[in-house]
Amino acid sequence: MAEYRLKTPLREEDVRKLNIGDIVYLDGIIYTGRDEVHIHALELAKEGKNPPVDFKNMVLFHCGPLMKKYGEEWKVIAAGPTTSSRMNGLEPEFIERFGVRAIIGKGGMSGPTVEAMQKHGAVYLAMTGGAAALAADSFKKVHGVEWIEFGMPEAIWILEAENLGPLVVGIDAHGNSIYENVDEAVARNRKRAESVLGL
Amino acid sequence: MIDKETVENRVFELLKKASTGVPPDVRKALENAHSRESEVVPKMQMKAILKNVEVAETNSLPLCQDTGVHIFFVKGNLKLIDSFSEFEESIRNGLKRATEEVPLRPNAVHPITRKNSGDNTGVRMPYINYIPTDDPWLEITAFPKGAGSENMSFMSMLTPSQGLKGIKKFVLDCVIRSGGKPCTPTVIGVGIGGTSDIAMHIAKEALLRPIGDRHPEKDMAELEEELLRAMNETGIGPMGLGGKTTVLDVHVEYAYCHTASLPVAVNTQCWTGRRARARIYENGKIENMEG
Numbered sequence A: 001m002a003e004y005r006l007k008t009p010l011r012e013e014d015v016r017k018l019n020i021g022d023i024v025y026l027d028g029i030i031y032t033g034r035d036e037v038h039i040h041a042l043e044l045a046k047e048g049k050n051p052p053v054d055f056k057n058m059v060l061f062h063c064g065p066l067m068k069k070y071g072e073e074w075k076v077i078a079a080g081p082t083t084s085s086r087m088n089g090l091e092p093e094f095i096e097r098f099g100v101r102a103i104i105g106k107g108g109m110s111g112p113t114v115e116a117m118q119k120h121g122a123v124y125l126a127m128t129g130g131a132a133a134l135a136a137d138s139f140k141k142v143h144g145v146e147w148i149e150f151g152m153p154e155a156i157w158i159l160e161a162e163n164l165g166p167l168v169v170g171i172d173a174h175g176n177s178i179y180e181n182v183d184e185a186v187a188r189n190r191k192r193a194e195s196v197l198g199l
Numbered sequence B: 001m002i003d004k005e006t007v008e009n010r011v012f013e014l015l016k017k018a019s020t021g022v023p024p025d026v027r028k029a030l031e032n033a034h035s036r037e038s039e040v041v042p043k044m045q046m047k048a049i050l051k052n053v054e055v056a057e058t059n060s061l062p063l064c065q066d067t068g069v070h071i072f073f074v075k076g077n078l079k080l081i082d083s084f085s086e087f088e089e090s091i092r093n094g095l096k097r098a099t100e101e102v103p104l105r106p107n108a109v110h111p112i113t114r115k116n117s118g119d120n121t122g123v124r125m126p127y128i129n130y131i132p133t134d135d136p137w138l139e140i141t142a143f144p145k146g147a148g149s150e151n152m153s154f155m156s157m158l159t160p161s162q163g164l165k166g167i168k169k170f171v172l173d174c175v176i177r178s179g180g181k182p183c184t185p186t187v188i189g190v191g192i193g194g195t196s197d198i199a200m201h202i203a204k205e206a207l208l209r210p211i212g213d214r215h216p217e218k219d220m221a222e223l224e225e226e227l228l229r230a231m232n233e234t235g236i237g238p239m240g241l242g243g244k245t246t247v248l249d250v251h252v253e254y255a256y257c258h259t260a261s262l263p264v265a266v267n268t269q270c271w272t273g274r275r276a277r278a279r280i281y282e283n284g285k286i287e288n289m290e291g
Helices: A012-016 A035-046 A091-098 A111-120 A132-136 A178-196 B004-020 B024-036 B040-059 B084-101 B160-178 B196-206 B218-231
Strands: A003-007 A023-032 A059-061 A066-070 A073-078 A102-105 A123-126 A139-146 A156-171 B069-076 B127-132 B137-145 B154-158 B186-193 B247-255 B262-269 B276-281 B286-289
Touching (some): A035 A091, A073 A132, A091 A111, A111 A123, A178 B160, B004 B137, B004 B276, B024 B247, B154 B160, B154 B196, B160 B218, B160 B262, B186 B196, B196 B247, B196 B262
Parallel strands (some): A023 A059, A059 A102, B186 B247
Antiparallel strands (some): A023 A156, A066 A073, A123 A156, A139 A156, B069 B137, B154 B262, B276 B286
16 A cells, blocks of 8 residues: 655546555645535535635545634634545535545445546545544644534635645545445454354 | 532533543553554554544643533432522533633534534533432533434334344444444443333443443343454444454443333444543532543
């Protein structure tokens, strides 16, 4: 497995070279976005309007950070990943419409997202869930916030990362998913678990 | 009587403690999990978790951005509470202050409009459970619960004929279905018997027990150990990326149930195992409890 340090915006070739199990560290601007951002950005797109930031070639972070305002300046207090599977239903369309190149999250995403990532050239980067104090240390600057009216966790936070990682390539742009591999292994291991339980 | 300031200050301190560090039993379990993992990816996850705990404790800042919804358990001599409305007001004030100062993420929203109250309070939030006993103290437990793990809650009304095997199969199904979503390695609380709500309630109460603690009844203690071994055979591993450690422990609680019922519930706690408790005595003395 290889290790990469990448800077946003990402080019398609940057993400096409990645394989599941590779380790990535990121620099540059990253946008947070979870349930409400997906819902509202896609609603706007249907009306022919654009969301307040351009996701093209950028990194979407499934994260509702804990932020604090000191004077006029926001600071990241804790910013770990949220459970990505909640966005399963909307992510394929989000990738297609907005051209996002990488998604950072936890827990993995389902088949249609794996296919969308292969088709449009995007990857899923797994961050350690709950490791939010560690991640906060990598966000050096907050460039702004959009859609704060949805509440702190659901807004789009524009964060500048420095050496954010280690992130594990969980889904690559070639149709491979660590999560699908683990699911297959778990299905095989289930017999062992059942035998411990006398089932 | 216990005065308002004592309650408010203690609630603030408990929330800060629960959010910015892990109890000693959890730390030990996480260290053991790190030693146990041998493959690169799961070992890296456990290393990041341990490093994160260190950073959070050093900076006195939250471990995780999801600082939870706020559940409290108030146990002991409830006669020490002069006015329940004032007591609950003190808990709310302690929570609002912690939200501002620790800080905690404002997570409480109206379930339909999704409007965020901004201070973690709202209708029935914080949720306060009372457990009256004859002890000389009043024990307050802060139990902030993150959504990643809480969303992995399950309950089923099994038929009595499904029996113990049915219970074991249900728990295994729940853990496999959850995968890495609840931030594995997790602690699994299993509630058996009672009614549907009792099963869910005791499954959550089971999560208050420290890691390694065994049920006082031998059969239940054996069931806990068997479930623990079995869940770690699944290979889900830390963060669902594969590995040897899927759960840190399994705690079982039970209640007698109707002869025609067999309720079973699973409640999951993420690796942070957030909880903090303190006992307040009538003379105002405070005893901070470990874990």
